[in-house]
Amino acid sequence: MFKNINESSKILLPISLNNIAYHKNGNQIISETSLTIKSKGITVIMGPNGSGKSVLVRLLHGLLVPTKGVIYYGKHPLKKSIRKKQAMVFQTPTLLKRTVLANMTFVNSIRGRIDLTYCKNILKLLSLEKFQSYPAQLLSAGEKQRLALARALILQPHILFLDEPTANLDPSSIHLIEQILKNVRESGVKIIFITHDIGQAKRIADDIIFINKGKILEYTNTSLFFQKPQNKETAAYLEGELIL
Amino acid sequence: MIISFDQDLFEILLLSMKINFISLMIACILGLPFGSALAVLRFPVRKTIIAISNALMSLPPVVVGLIVYLYLSRSGPLGWLELLYTPTAMIVAQVILITPIIISLTCQIIEDLQEDYREYFSSLVMPPQKAIKAYLYDARYSLVTVVLAGFGRAISEVGAVIIVGGNIDHLTRVMTTSISLETSKGNLALALALGIILLTISLSVNFLAAFFKNSAKRKAYV
Numbered sequence: 208m209f210k211n212i213n214e215s216s217k218i219l220l221p222i223s224l225n226n227i228a229y230h231k232n233g234n235q236i237i238s239e240t241s242l243t244i245k246s247k248g249i250t251v252i253m254g255p256n257g258s259g260k261s262v263l264v265r266l267l268h269g270l271l272v273p274t275k276g277v278i279y280y281g282k283h284p285l286k287k288s289i290r291k292k293q294a295m296v297f298q299t300p301t302l303l304k305r306t307v308l309a310n311m312t313f314v315n316s317i318r319g320r321i322d323l324t325y326c327k328n329i330l331k332l333l334s335l336e337k338f339q340s341y342p343a344q345l346l347s348a349g350e351k352q353r354l355a356l357a358r359a360l361i362l363q364p365h366i367l368f369l370d371e372p373t374a375n376l377d378p379s380s381i382h383l384i385e386q387i388l389k390n391v392r393e394s395g396v397k398i399i400f401i402t403h404d405i406g407q408a409k410r411i412a413d414d415i416i417f418i419n420k421g422k423i424l425e426y427t428n429t430s431l432f433f434q435k436p437q438n439k440e441t442a443a444y445l446e447g448e449l450i451l
Numbered sequence: 452m453i454i455s456f457d458q459d460l461f462e463i464l465l466l467s468m469k470i471n472f473i474s475l476m477i478a479c480i481l482g483l484p485f486g487s488a489l490a491v492l493r494f495p496v497r498k499t500i501i502a503i504s505n506a507l508m509s510l511p512p513v514v515v516g517l518i519v520y521l522y523l524s525r526s527g528p529l530g531w532l533e534l535l536y537t538p539t540a541m542i543v544a545q546v547i548l549i550t551p552i553i554i555s556l557t558c559q560i561i562e563d564l565q566e567d568y569r570e571y572f573s574s575l576v577m578p579p580q581k582a583i584k585a586y587l588y589d590a591r592y593s594l595v596t597v598v599l600a601g602f603g604r605a606i607s608e609v610g611a612v613i614i615v616g617g618n619i620d621h622l623t624r625v626m627t628t629s630i631s632l633e634t635s636k637g638n639l640a641l642a643l644a645l646g647i648i649l650l651t652i653s654l655s656v657n658f659l660a661a662f663f664k665n666s667a668k669r670k671a672y673v
Contacts, residue, residue: 236591270573290576301571304589304672317575344671362575 218364219280219292220397221245222267229262229421236262237421239275244426248413249388249398249428253405255444257423260318260401261298264368267399268295269377276287282364291299291318294364298401300370302343307335308341327359332387333357349380356384366397373407385411405445409433417441460644467506467625468652470538470612474545478601482550483594486557487583490565501558505555507551512544516614519544524617536617541625544611549601555598561586591668599660606653 222244229237233363252260265271269290278285311326333353373381415432436442465644523535534540554648609627633642
C-alpha cells in the first residue's frame, strides 16, 4: 500500500535545528536551541500544555518561520521543495466542505493526477470506505481524524507530522491509527508525533523529545527517557507533577 | 394581460431576463475570481482595492448611466461603437453596477473561509491559483447569496438602463423602465402586470436560493 521510500527519505535526514528561536509579540515561544534528529522511525514530542510543542512542529514543517536560526533537512535548508515532501495532521482537522472521497481526490490532485483507486484504497485502510460519498463535515471526531490522516498519507510524504492526532479519540480509533503509523514507519517515512499520552509514547516512539517552557530539555531513545529521565522536569512530568 | 399572454408584455419580459442574465453572468465571471484573488493574495494595494470595491457597491445608478452615456454617445470616446440605446449599452451599465457587489461580497466570504483553511492550505504548499479555485468551490453555497445580491441589483435597476437604453419600444424597453413609463402614462394595468411578474421572478429566485442553501446546510457544506 505504501510506497517504500527508505532510500529517498535518507536525503531529508538528519533534521538539524541550528540555533533556532521563535518569538511572537515580544514573547519567547521557543528559546534558542540546537538539535539534530538523526533517527528514522517515530520521534515523539512530549511536554506540558503551552510548552511549545505545536510551535516546534510548525517550525519544522515551515508553517512558521524561525525568528532566529535555520532548519536543515539533510544538507538543505527548509524550502518549498522539501515542504512538498512533508505532510501534517493537525489536532483539529480542517476538512473541506465536500464528500470524504472529494477531500481525498482534492489532495491527490495537488501533487499530480487523481488516482481514484489509490484514494479508495487509503480510505479502506482507515476503515472509511463506507463514508466515501458522505459529507466530510458530518463525520464523528474519530472519523474526521482518520480522514485527515488518510489525506496526509495520499501525499506519500517522506516526513509526516502529527499534532496530537489521537487526542479525544476512543481506544479502537487510537489503536487503528497507531497500527497504520507503524506500517507507515516501516515504509521509511519519518514520523514526528506530538502526544501527551505516556502509554502511547511507550508503544510507538523510537525516540522522544521533551520540551518545557520553549526549551528542549531532552532528546533520547524511548526506553532511556522513561527509565532514566535526564533532568528533574522530565521526571516531574512523567510523575504528573509538572505544571506550566 | 398575464393570462392572455400579451405579446408586448412578454417581449419586455424576455428582453429584461436576457439583459439581467447576461449582465449577471459577466459580473460573476469577472467578480468571483477577482474577489477570491483579493481575499487570498497579498500585494501592496490590496486593502485600497478592497476599500474602493466596497465603496463602489453603493454606486448611484444614474451616475453610472450618465458616465456610460458620455462614453458611448456619438461624441464620446467609444461613440464609434454605436452602442448607445442598444441592449448592449444596458448590459455594460448593469455590469458596472453589479461587479463591485460580487467582488466585495465574494472577498468577504472567502476571507471568512480562509480563517479555517489557511494553515491547511499552507501545509499543502498549494499554488495560489489552485487555492482560489478551491475556495470558490467550497464557498459555492455561500456565494449563491452573492449572486442573488447581484441579481437583485440587476432586476431592480431603472436609473442607468433608462439613460443608456432610452426605453425604446421593441428595442430597449425592459420591465422596470416600462413600469416607470406606463405609470406616468396612467396605463396602470400593464404597469401592475409587469410589477407582479417582477415580484414573482424575484421571489422565485429567492426561494430557489434558500432551498439550495438549506439542502447545503443539511450536508454541512455552508
